[in-house]
Amino acid sequence: MDITSTSLSLNEKTHHDTAPGVVVYVCRSCRSEADPNADPRPGATLAQAAIALGDAEGVNVRSVNCLANCKRGLSAAIRSADGWSYMFGSLSEDDAADLMVGARLLASAPDGLMPWRGRPDSLKRGLVARIPPLNFTEETS
Amino acid sequence: MDITSTSLSLNEKTHHDTAPGVVVYVCRSCRSEADPNADPRPGATLAQAAIALGDAEGVNVRSVNCLANCKRGLSAAIRSADGWSYMFGSLSEDDAADLMVGARLLASAPDGLMPWRGRPDSLKRGLVARIPPLNFTEETS
Numbered sequence: 001m002d003i004t005s006t007s008l009s010l011n012e013k014t015h016h017d018t019a020p021g022v023v024v025y026v027c028r029s030c031r032s033e034a035d036p037n038a039d040p041r042p043g044a045t046l047a048q049a050a051i052a053l054g055d056a057e058g059v060n061v062r063s064v065n066c067l068a069n070c071k072r073g074l075s076a077a078i079r080s081a082d083g084w085s086y087m088f089g090s091l092s093e094d095d096a097a098d099l100m101v102g103a104r105l106l107a108s109a110p111d112g113l114m115p116w117r118g119r120p121d122s123l124k125r126g127l128v129a130r131i132p133p134l135n136f137t138e139e140t141s
Numbered sequence: 142m143d144i145t146s147t148s149l150s151l152n153e154k155t156h157h158d159t160a161p162g163v164v165v166y167v168c169r170s171c172r173s174e175a176d177p178n179a180d181p182r183p184g185a186t187l188a189q190a191a192i193a194l195g196d197a198e199g200v201n202v203r204s205v206n207c208l209a210n211c212k213r214g215l216s217a218a219i220r221s222a223d224g225w226s227y228m229f230g231s232l233s234e235d236d237a238a239d240l241m242v243g244a245r246l247l248a249s250a251p252d253g254l255m256p257w258r259g260r261p262d263s264l265k266r267g268l269v270a271r272i273p274p275l276n277f278t279e280e281t282s
Binding site for chain 2: 023025062063064065067068069072075077079081085087089127128129130131132134135136137138
C-alpha cells in the first residue's frame with residue numbers, strides 16, 4: 001500500500017463524507033522513542049491505519065512527511081476549512097480510530113472548536129496546540 | 142490599549158500590507174515560568190507589542206486567549222491562507238519583531254513553507270509544529 005496516497009473516500013466520492021471540511025494529516029516519519037530504528041516507523045504504521053480507516057469511514061486522511069513535532073512522539077494534525085486546527089503528539093500506533101472521532105467532532109462543531117467532551121483520551125492528553133481560523137477575531141473576554 | 146483588538150493596518154487599509162495572506166496570532170494568556178503571577182502576563186505584553194508593530198509595519202496581528210500550547214512558554218502562531226501554518230513556543234516578550242520577520246518570510250514563500258534561512262533564532266528554536274494547508278497532497282518521497 002502506498003501510504004503517501006490520500007484516502008479514497010474523497011477522491012472517488014463513493015462514500016458518505018462523515019467529516020466534511022476536515023482533513024487529518026498523519027506524520028509518517030515519526031519514530032519510536034523506545035526503538036528509534038524500528039522499521040517501518042511507527043508513524044508510517046499509524047498513517048497507514050488511519051488512511052485505511054478513513055477510507056472505510058468517509059474521513060479525509062493524508063500522510064505527510066513531517067509536521068515538525070518530532071520531539072513529541074507520533075503526531076497528527078486535524079485541520080478544518082473554516083474552524084480551528086489542532087496538533088496532537090504522543091499518539092500510539094493504535095490511535096487511528098481516535099483520529100476519526102476527533103475529525104468528526106471538529107467537523108460537526110458549530111463554533112469551529114473541537115469540543116473537549118467526547119474527545120478520546122489520546123486527543124486530550126496529546127494536545128500540543130491549536131491554531132485559529134485565518135480571520136479569527138475573538139470577543140473581548 | 143485594548144489588546145484584544147486587531148492591528149489597524151488590515152482594518153483601515155491605510156498601510157502597505159507587507160505580509161499579505163498571513164495572520165500572526167499571539168497568545169495573550171501565556172504566563173512566565175519564573176513568575177507565574179506576573180501581571181500583566183508576559184503573553185499580553187508580547188501581544189501588545191506585536192499588534193503595535195504589526196500596525197506600523199503592515200502585518201496582520203491578532204491576540205488570542207489561548208493557543209493550548211501552555212506548557213511551552215510564550216506562544217504564537219503564524220497562519221497563512223494558502224500555505225502552511227506554524228506554531229511557536231518558548232518566545233520572549235521581546236520577540237515581536239521576530240514574528241514580523243516570520244510573517245513576511247511565510248507570505249513571500251513561493252511554496253507556502255516558511256524558509257529556514259533568514260528565520261530569526263526564536264522561530265528556529267521555538268518551532269513547535271507546522272500544519273499543512275487544507276488540501277495538501279505531498280509527492281511521494
